[in-house]
Amino acid sequence: MKPAPFEYHAPETVDDAVGLLAQHGDDAKPLAGGQSLVPLLSLRLTRFDHLVDLNRIGALQGIRRENGHVVVGAMTRHRAVELDPSIGSTVPLLAAAVPWIGHFQIRNRGTIGGSIAHADPAAELPAVAAALDAEMEITSKSGVRRLAAADFFQGTFMTAIDTGELLTAIRFPVWGKESGFAFTEFARRSGDFAIAGVGVGLEASGGTITRAAIAFMGMGPVPARAADAEKALLGVSLDSLDAAAVARIAVAATDATGDVHASAANRTTIATHLAEQALTRAASLAAANV
Amino acid sequence: MSEVTIRMNVNGTARRGRIEPRKTLADFLREDCVATSVHLACEHGVCGACTVIVDGVASRSCLMFAVQADGASITTAEGLANPDGSLGIVQDAFRQCHGLQCGFCTPGFVVSVTAFLQENPDPSLEEIREGISGNLCRCTGYQGIIKAVQHAAAAGRTAVTSTEGN
Numbered sequence: 001m002k003p004a005p006f007e008y009h010a011p012e013t014v015d016d017a018v019g020l021l022a023q024h025g026d027d028a029k030p031l032a033g034g035q036s037l038v039p040l041l042s043l044r045l046t047r048f049d050h051l052v053d054l055n056r057i058g059a060l061q062g063i064r065r066e067n068g069h070v071v072v073g074a075m076t077r078h079r080a081v082e083l084d085p086s087i088g089s090t091v092p093l094l095a096a097a098v099p100w101i102g103h104f105q106i107r108n109r110g111t112i113g114g115s116i117a118h119a120d121p122a123a124e125l126p127a128v129a130a131a132l133d134a135e136m137e138i139t140s141k142s143g144v145r146r147l148a149a150a151d152f153f154q155g156t157f158m159t160a161i162d163t164g165e166l167l168t169a170i171r172f173p174v175w176g177k178e179s180g181f182a183f184t185e186f187a188r189r190s191g192d193f194a195i196a197g198v199g200v201g202l203e204a205s206g207g208t209i210t211r212a213a214i215a216f217m218g219m220g221p222v223p224a225r226a227a228d229a230e231k232a233l234l235g236v237s238l239d240s241l242d243a244a245a246v247a248r249i250a251v252a253a254t255d256a257t258g259d260v261h262a263s264a265a266n267r268t269t270i271a272t273h274l275a276e277q278a279l280t281r282a283a284s285l286a287a288a289n290v
Numbered sequence: 291m292s293e294v295t296i297r298m299n300v301n302g303t304a305r306r307g308r309i310e311p312r313k314t315l316a317d318f319l320r321e322d323c324v325a326t327s328v329h330l331a332c333e334h335g336v337c338g339a340c341t342v343i344v345d346g347v348a349s350r351s352c353l354m355f356a357v358q359a360d361g362a363s364i365t366t367a368e369g370l371a372n373p374d375g376s377l378g379i380v381q382d383a384f385r386q387c388h389g390l391q392c393g394f395c396t397p398g399f400v401v402s403v404t405a406f407l408q409e410n411p412d413p414s415l416e417e418i419r420e421g422i423s424g425n426l427c428r429c430t431g432y433q434g435i436i437k438a439v440q441h442a443a444a445a446g447r448t449a450v451t452s453t454e455g456n
Contacts, residue, residue, distance in 0.1 A: 034354060039334035103424025105348045105402060
């Protein structure tokens with residue numbers, strides 16, 4: 001099984017990479033960890049005349065703190081995020097979601113930027129980015145722009161990244177101390193693409209919820225934020241949270257479709273249960289962090 | 291599309307090849323380096339039969355282009371045998387515990403398990419099940435493989451202790 005022929009470029013700087021992307025336009029594709037792109041090329045579901053391999057650009061890898069944000073370089077491997085000692089306390093939802101991605105061999109190569117730029121509706125990290133209102137740092141020859149997750153994901157496999165642009169970093173806001181996060185998903189086999197999944201963040205003040213975020217994956221073309229359920233959670237005490245009721249409100253914000261793996265109704269039922277579990281866990285973690 | 295020259299170390303032997311960039315690492319290892327333990331089944335990252343260690347990290351060789359491994363050190367199942375050609379710890383454990391039947395998936399398993407045990411030398415049953423979840427076996431039902439991982443973990447710990455004792 002072979003991809004169609006392409007010209008291979010291995011730039012060592014972001015400048016060179018965006019230069020190549022500008023030069024070759026829509027004929028060029030950035031190659032990140034390759035865990036989704038290489039199968040698509042090998043199955044000839046897609047083809048590009050030029051591949052711009054980002055794996056030799058050291059500046060795109062790494063995790064740093066910056067003004068209340070954690071900035072993760074786009075070429076940071078999932079495994080590096082998973083093993084990072086600080087992410088569990090600074091961006092707990094990201095830490096909770098990453099182990100759900102594929103298998104360790106996939107996480108060894110796959111990257112955060114690759115996953116988010118690929119924008120698979122059944123992928124974990126777009127939902128995490130949506131839940132946390134992460135900002136995407138997008139670089140081109142004309143400079144750097146930042147885009148909110150809500151404006152970034154535009155459809156199945158579609159993002160706001162334009163021709164000649166490269167996703168270079170993802171900026172995650174750090175929530176307050178009295179907060180709890182949970183991520184869960186359901187798949188028929190460990191490591192498979194999930195039928196549905198959900199990420200939840202709750203922040204409280206003196207045990208009363210002051211901030212809530214709920215985002216589903218696999219429940220529509222783009223990650224689905226549950227705005228009504230989030231609003232309903234504000235002012236609610238962590239102790240008296242009716243997770244099942246909130247989960248039912250939350251899932252109403254989704255637009256599941258059926259496929260060979262699950263019908264739309266089945267997906268919605270599963271997502272409701274997952275949301276209840278995640279809300280319960282996030283609330284108990286937030287209560288423990290008072 | 292022009293060919294490129296690449297160099298890599300495969301199981302301790304320096305290899306050089308002139309290839310098209312679209313050639314996967316799996317195909318390069320099999321066709322140009324005679325590392326035919328690298329098995330190809332799904333060729334899109336699901337089955338794990340092509341798993342090799344690239345610069346210390348277990349990776350799907352069907353999801354990398356050979357050109358991306360230019361300058362890298364690769365270990366395949368061939369490279370897990372002892373220098374005298376006898377079976378390495380993980381390979382031997384698979385043999386002893388009936389961790390294989392037809393053997394097609396086995397090279398990918400022993401490579402994955404070797405990498406897994408390097409990071410986690412004393413895994414729980416749950417961790418073992420998670421650790422082997424990225425490799426598919428259609429014969430064994432996995433019970434023998436789980437036993438093999440437990441056996442290899444114990445043998446590995448014994449080997450470390452006796453080395454430390456010396």
